[in-house]
Amino acid sequence: MARTKNTPIPISAAGLSALNEELVHLRDERRPPMVNRVATARQDGDLKENFAYHDARQELGMLDGRVQTIEGILRRAVVIDKARKDGSIGLGSTVVVRDEFGDSRYTLVGPAEADIGRGLISVASPMGTALMGRREGESVTFKAPDGERSAAVIQVD
Numbered sequence: 001m002a003r004t005k006n007t008p009i010p011i012s013a014a015g016l017s018a019l020n021e022e023l024v025h026l027r028d029e030r031r032p033p034m035v036n037r038v039a040t041a042r043q044d045g046d047l048k049e050n051f052a053y054h055d056a057r058q059e060l061g062m063l064d065g066r067v068q069t070i071e072g073i074l075r076r077a078v079v080i081d082k083a084r085k086d087g088s089i090g091l092g093s094t095v096v097v098r099d100e101f102g103d104s105r106y107t108l109v110g111p112a113e114a115d116i117g118r119g120l121i122s123v124a125s126p127m128g129t130a131l132m133g134r135r136e137g138e139s140v141t142f143k144a145p146d147g148e149r150s151a152a153v154i155q156v157d
Contacts (some may be wrong), residue, residue, distance in 0.1 A: 010123060011110035012092050016079055019112065023070045026063060034060045053062040073112045080110070089131045089156055091123055096139075097131070101119040103154060108132070127151070 011019075038060055041053035058142055080091040093106045106121045114122035121128045122132065130140035131153065139152045 001005050005072070005076075006140075007076065009073055009076045009110055009112055010080045010091050011073075011077045011112055011140055013079050015082070015113035016038070016074075016077055019074060019077075023067065023074070027065050031063060031067075033061060042154050053059070078108075087135050087156060089134050089153070094157040095131060095153055097127075097151040099149060099151040 014135045034056065036103050037051065039054040041056045044050055044052060047053055063156060084090040084093065089108065091108055091110065094105065096103055096105050098104075104119075106119050106127075108123050108128050110121045111122045114120055114125065123129065123132055126142040126144060126150075127140070130142035130151075134140055134153050136153055139150060141148060141150045143149075
């Protein structure tokens with residue numbers, strides 16, 4: 001599914017809360033000292049050769065970019081509750097899947113929350129998309145960077 005700037009972004013209540021907290025932290029705690037650092041460095045002479053100024057501006061630009069990204073996500077966020085009582089996999093479900101590499105435990109989250117290192121996979125990822133709506137005992141096939149893969153759903157919480 002192609003994403004546009006108006007496409008709703010599914011997110012869990014916890015993910016929405018975490019993004020709101022990050023936004024407040026960036027705006028209220030991290031940005032003001034950075035703005036001061038830019039202003040202070042600007043006063044240190046020739047801007048062409050002022051590394052501290054350029055470094056501070058670059059850091060502030062990256063922070064502002066993250067703030068804009070979070071604001072865009074929050075504008076389009078749609079909180080989805082995992083309240084699936086039929087045992088099928090949905091946003092917020094935790095699943096154990098078995099593939100050729102063994103058993104893995106994942107929680108399905110919105111794209112803004114995905115972090116494979118923490119076992120959080122996006123419902124928009126190939127595996128996440130394949131798992132949506134499936135039940136314990138079913139198998140899924142999905143495209144991975146190294147080719148087509150299969151996995152069996154062992155457990156759904």
